[in-house]
């Protein structure tokens with residue numbers, strides 16, 4: 001009986017899905033762009049839990065299932081520009097639940113980015129980021145400018161000097177550790193990135209510990225800010241999906257208790273920092289200069305405005321305490337793995353291309369190691385080849401592979417070449433980063449990692465006269481574009497360039513060959529590891545440790 005009811009329910013669900021799919025397919029026809037049907041929606045919870053197992057099985061069986069491949073999480077990173085080359089600069093993926101339009105056309109993408117209130121960020125998809133409170137990524141269209149305004153100070157040029165110096169310091173320690181061991185590249189770049197972001201957040205420098213050393217010290221109670229932050233970020237998916245009070249239930253596994261403890265510790269650190277900053281502010285003192293300082297100064301502005309405008313319906317300014325905590329978490333979350341993964345990809349690619357290392361070292365030999373600390377303003381703009389490594393790595397391995405926008409209750413139109421496309425209400429519109437970065441119309445030999453494509457030679461052989469090439473608008477947008485772009489652009493650029501400069505000035509990275517492996521086979525193996533990625537939240541290598549890397553002084 002129970003089985004019969006379940007069977008009937010499953011059948012009813014199937015029929016309902018097919019009908020909904022056909023209705024959406026028909027609605028999408030009004031746009032006049034190519035359409036592809038998929039029987040299951042990527043946001044379906046049951047599918048999200050089973051997706052990786054289903055795909056593991058299908059991969060094992062070697063089955064190619066036509067449009068079903070568009071149900072794999074992060075399929076765009078595998079597809080790159082292939083579907084756009086076949087179907088054109090815009091096409092629709094239609095599921096029983098929604099219509100998703102993928103766009104690669106640079107003018108249309110730019111239009112979408114500029115029209116923030118027509119093409120909304122689907123904040124409901126980001127709600128899980130509210131581990132410590134509401135934040136910029138989940139703010140409504142009206143509230144978002146208030147969050148964004150407060151972000152200006154922690155990312156100003158003063159802060160960038162600090163990012164530069166801390167990144168040089170961390171990479172110095174990393175290179176020293178690497179000289180005496182086989183480094184674990186992806187883990188160690190995470191540590192560098194974590195230490196830099198923790199130093200900015202807490203205005204305190206932490207020593208670099210390589211992954212090999214850190215394995216031996218695994219504390220149950222991460223007492224300091226950095227260790228608590230590390231545990232929180234390492235288990236952020238768990239913290240996003242399981243409420244903290246469940247993690248500390250008596251019968252929960254001890255690993256859950258550990259994560260709950262770290263999360264509580266992190267909150268305690270933020271509360272203490274907040275109290276200290278409020279005290280400093282009330283005493284007319286300068287504060288620590290950390291992110292918290294600027295957030296608290298903005299909070300004071302809010303309180304002041306609130307007091308003066310009693311009885312008026314003045315919109316809130318600055319951030320509430322919950323929003324401060326929420327934003328500190330989201331900045332750490334958004335800034336940590338994005339930069340760390342990009343560094344890891346770049347180091348692996350450099351190991352595959354020794355000639356590119358020589359090219360960069362040529363630039364770096366113009367400065368001495370002693371010149372690096374305290375010289376952000378002078379050095380960063382000079383190091384164009386180091387910046388080129390970053391851009392070319394992000395072109396091929398952007399951590400965020402699509403940018404999601406959503407049409408509200410009114411239809412919206414965009415120009416697509418000569419044509420006008422009208423998106424029905426509630427359509428999801430995706431600016432396809434992975435495709436734009438691999439689109440042959442925008443890039444020569446898009447599959448080739450070639451950092452020199454970013455540098456215009458000087459003509460007189462003088463490296464200081466070289467310049468960086470700016471690609472056409474919205475053909476390259478790893479940090480998004482327009483008003484809602486990434487506030488951490490400069491932060492990540494400065495950190496990346498500082499690490500490259502310190503690493504490549506006096507050292508060479510190489511991949512250790514397996515017995516009997518030729519140089520060509522080795523390069524092919526390293527490149528295969530960089531392309532074997534997983535897309536849980538961001539693009540990252542599944543297992544960078546499959547390539548043993550050596551770092552030697554030159």
Ligand code: HEM
Nearest residue numbers: 136137331334335338339400478479480486487488491492
């Ligand atoms: C290579 C490094 C990075 C890349 C490729 C990157 C990329 C992006 C992208 C594509 C977005 C827009 C997401 C969306 O609209 O859905 C974004 C937003 C954001 N990023 Fe980054 N990011 C990087 C580094 C950083 C760093 C270092 C920080 C901070 C320290 C940071 C903080 C943020 C924040 C707070 C947002 C939300 C902004 C808003 O909602 O207005 N990012 N990032």
